[in-house]
Amino acid sequence: MKELKPRYDLGGDEFIFVELAQEMSLEANFRGIAITQKLREKNIEGVVDICPSNASYMVRIDPEVIHPHRMIEELKAIDNSIEDLSDIQIESRAVDVPVLFEDPWTHEAVMRFRDRHQDPESTDLEYAARINGYDTKEDFIKAITDSPFIVSMVGFVPGLPFCFQVVPREQQIEVPKYVRPRTFTPERTFGFGGAFSVIYPVQGAGGYQMFGIAPAPVFSQDTRLPDFKESIVFPKQTDLFRYRAITREEYDSIREEVEAGTFQYKTCDISFKADEVIEDPKKFSEMVMRRLYND
Amino acid sequence: MIKVLEPGIETTVQDKGREGYYEIGMPPSGAMDRYSYLAGNLLVGNEENASSLEITYMGPKLQFEEDAVIAITGGEIPPKINDEPVPMWTTLTIKKGDILSFDFVKSGARVYLAIAGGIDVPVLQGSRSTYTLCQIGGFEGRALKAGDELKIGEMQETSVKEGTAIPDEFIPAYKKSHEIRVIIGLCSYRLTEESKQRFLDLEWKVTPEANRVGYRFKGERLNFVEREQPFGAGSNPSNVTDLGYPIGSIQVPDGIEPIALLNDAVTGGGYATIATVISTDLSHMAQIKTNETVKFKAVDLDEALEARKEVRRKLDKIRELTTGQK
Numbered sequence: 079m080k081e082l083k084p085r086y087d088l089g090g091d092e093f094i095f096v097e098l099a100q101e102m103s104l105e106a107n108f109r110g111i112a113i114t115q116k117l118r119e120k121n122i123e124g125v126v127d128i129c130p131s132n133a134s135y136m137v138r139i140d141p142e143v144i145h146p147h148r149m150i151e152e153l154k155a156i157d158n159s160i161e162d163l164s165d166i167q168i169e170s171r172a173v174d175v176p177v178l179f180e181d182p183w184t185h186e187a188v189m190r191f192r193d194r195h196q197d198p199e200s201t202d203l204e205y206a207a208r209i210n211g212y213d214t215k216e217d218f219i220k221a222i223t224d225s226p227f228i229v230s231m232v233g234f235v236p237g238l239p240f241c242f243q244v245v246p247r248e249q250q251i252e253v254p255k256y257v258r259p260r261t262f263t264p265e266r267t268f269g270f271g272g273a274f275s276v277i278y279p280v281q282g283a284g285g286y287q288m289f290g291i292a293p294a295p296v297f298s299q300d301t302r303l304p305d306f307k308e309s310i311v312f313p314k315q316t317d318l319f320r321y322r323a324i325t326r327e328e329y330d331s332i333r334e335e336v337e338a339g340t341f342q343y344k345t346c347d348i349s350f351k352a353d354e355v356i357e358d359p360k361k362f363s364e365m366v367m368r369r370l371y372n373d
Numbered sequence: 374m375i376k377v378l379e380p381g382i383e384t385t386v387q388d389k390g391r392e393g394y395y396e397i398g399m400p401p402s403g404a405m406d407r408y409s410y411l412a413g414n415l416l417v418g419n420e421e422n423a424s425s426l427e428i429t430y431m432g433p434k435l436q437f438e439e440d441a442v443i444a445i446t447g448g449e450i451p452p453k454i455n456d457e458p459v460p461m462w463t464t465l466t467i468k469k470g471d472i473l474s475f476d477f478v479k480s481g482a483r484v485y486l487a488i489a490g491g492i493d494v495p496v497l498q499g500s501r502s503t504y505t506l507c508q509i510g511g512f513e514g515r516a517l518k519a520g521d522e523l524k525i526g527e528m529q530e531t532s533v534k535e536g537t538a539i540p541d542e543f544i545p546a547y548k549k550s551h552e553i554r555v556i557i558g559l560c561s562y563r564l565t566e567e568s569k570q571r572f573l574d575l576e577w578k579v580t581p582e583a584n585r586v587g588y589r590f591k592g593e594r595l596n597f598v599e600r601e602q603p604f605g606a607g608s609n610p611s612n613v614t615d616l617g618y619p620i621g622s623i624q625v626p627d628g629i630e631p632i633a634l635l636n637d638a639v640t641g642g643g644y645a646t647i648a649t650v651i652s653t654d655l656s657h658m659a660q661i662k663t664n665e666t667v668k669f670k671a672v673d674l675d676e677a678l679e680a681r682k683e684v685r686r687k688l689d690k691i692r693e694l695t696t697g698q699k
Contacts, residue, residue: 087558089619090649091677095559102605102614127395129617131641132605136617138395141678142685231615233398233641236507240615242605254608255643259626272643273605274615279398280507299509310509311397 237297237311302339405659413487416444423491432475448481493526621650
């Protein structure tokens, strides 16, 4: 596997921050998942929070129970115990995530904050399509919706999924964030920044390009919704989100289901080994699509 | 029952906070000045995690509909019962029908009202703390409003004698310029050596954007080491591949205005973090107001852990005092 050189550092006296790599890659993400999984299983006294993220992870501890330096030794030992990616087994689920692209609500927000954008003359979607070399926005939307994204991190606010597309590196979409962050982003906005797509769980500030809106929530306190009975957040790290472009009609009908408390995401459990994805992302993505929609 | 006649600027129900949910993006919330909050609970004989009111800048006006034992700790926002001044950091009794109100803030920014029994609100994910950004926890997920009625809970462990007072040596005093201790690290390699030094040398001014999520500071631009941005990070030199933000961590979006994240922090994002406020000084951060100044002092882990022990020793002393037991 690609050589990762983890860097261990302190975030004050309660946090250990471990940077596995400075750049985003599935290798770094899977390695973080594997390490934090093993750490969880070890049930070490004094560990308060275990937070895997994209190419790094963080552990919060009670330093009076476990000394930060001892914690770092534990983490190094776990890291050493993971030989290669074929060691890493991931229990995941594929999810069909409907998105209405170029919707009226995010469009209004797009227009309101043109002065904070790299290209005030185009919309976020037009701009992103162009700088990624697509002739039309339709081609660009097709690229986003053709292959699933893996939820590589959950955070910022409760339930916000950072999603990294499972495609070969040369096909990966990358966009800058807004020049200056917005003060407003509609709830459930489908956004893109760096190499990550996201759904904003709640209305608020934000700096990602806005492409559309999801009718279904990723954060909800409505326990009538089957997906939110156990937790107020839906996304889990390692989920495979397939963003599906929908019409306004389907958007409205899903919204009605959400309001009625009956909406449920279409999902399918998928178990895989990390190296399957790294070796042939295209084949893996096709398998996910097949399993989600045909099986 | 306690009736809210006037809510103050931002009065919320807080306890020690919500632990174990950082990985889903849920910050701990909880009392920002943990030291004052814990001292308050000790003064009324509550269990450690009993919920209190966190009062910001301007106090509320509360009518007690039953007799209660209370204590007010934190910065200096002088309390009054039926318009008569009463001491802070002291076990007080308040009678049915009495009105608790506050004078203008003299120093600090936040006080804690501990009530024997705590404030009875539903427990969400192990905590009664309010997280206003997502409108969850506390009293209906929000700051108090006029007309709200608070129920007193059953989180009292022992009774403390009226008039029990915490000696001055255990009461922090706040000026308008502050020194906050940090551990440099995380992604501090992104800053130039010169900017790293400037970060520690400058007196940073607290902007109006100073709340439970974080404090933003004005000073001068800090510069990042030039590089080709790694894949996934985004184009601004202050960007990194999105990562977790520790509570107390300091980031400098675009190099312009540092932000220190606090109890209601966003849990992660794509800005390089350069240092972290040590856990004991988070209590001090809670007492800093807009337009005051902060100087960050770099310390090592040993000093941070020693400061932590010192705070625990103080709280143990206060416990001896309130319970009369060693």
